[in-house]
Amino acid sequence: MSEALIITPLCDREVPANLAISMTEIVDRGMIDLRGLPKDKKFMDAAKAALGVALPTEPRTSAQNGESLCLWMSVDQWLIVCPRKETAALLDKLNKALEGIFSLAVDMSDARSIIRLKGDRVRETLMKGSSIDFTQGGFEPGTVRRMLFGEIAAMVHVVSEEPDVFDLMVFRSYAHHAWDWVEATATKGSEVGFLKPAEAPAVV
Amino acid sequence: MLVITCPVCGVEGEEADFHCGGEAHITRPATENPEGISDEAQRDYIYMRKNPKGVHFERWRCDRGCGKWFHACRDTVSMEILGYYGITQKPPATLLKKADPLWQAHFEAQLKKAKS
The missing domain is CATH 3.30.1360.120 (Probable tRNA modification gtpase trme; domain 1)
Known part of the structure; x- marks a missing residue:
């Protein structure tokens, strides 16, 4: 089997030399969109078990577990940013943990x-x-x-x-x-x- | 320019960070019998707005923040925002007292309809 080739949107852009800041595209991250109710203890516990870290409930904060990040998006939405190669496994783990719980986890890497x-x-x-x-x-x-x-x-x-x-x-x-x-x-x-x-x- | 604070996530932003959803508390005529709705009722639902000069209730969305809808009470003359309340809630009595008489009539009519 050949490896899937990931084409990122900015792969053809060169980093300009005359900038006052440095700018690069991050290409090796996968993203999972996670939705659920923070009031639902079952959901919060299941997400914590799968991600290894409690979902942040404080607005505009994030939580980190190793290379995985949970970014607060809304009161009922989080963006999980993790290494691209681990996305499928993590999504699988999340979906298994959240089975039967009112929630949604979708691969949004692209x-x-x-x-x-x-x-x-x-x-x-x-x-x-x-x-x-x-x-x-x-x-x-x-x-x-x-x-x-x-x-x-x-x-x-x-x-x-x-x-x-x-x-x-x-x-x-x-x-x-x-x-x-x-x-x-x-x-x-x-x-x-x-x-x-x-x-x-x-x-x- | 309006400076709005989202009551859901607490973010403060200018008008462009939010989206105004127009007048609040518009009820759709009952849909179980569409043919039974009078033309006047349908017209009022689609087109007729209170448009008061004074304290008004509106729906707003935290467009660039948490994405949630909420209600805001705004003075259309001074552009001052007097308060916020949940999207499923009715205006608190303190705000309703300050509002244009059109609004008091609106909620009285609703109450009457519910009783009958």
């Missing part, structure tokens, strides 16, 4: 694409495309925020700070738009500089 943004200018780049003030508190590592970014539905996951690493998740069909948007707004020389002063232009 629905979204993940763009990893890294650097001191990530927050101000994201602020150019959304109405959210990323300089305020509430964006500690682990935070998940769904938002309108560059006129499209997007979600950001704060992986770490200092240096800032943010994962921007957008629907696959909008991946090029998001990539173009970040490319245009994070070009060197376009820094706003309110978080960190912009470097003085080279004297010729």
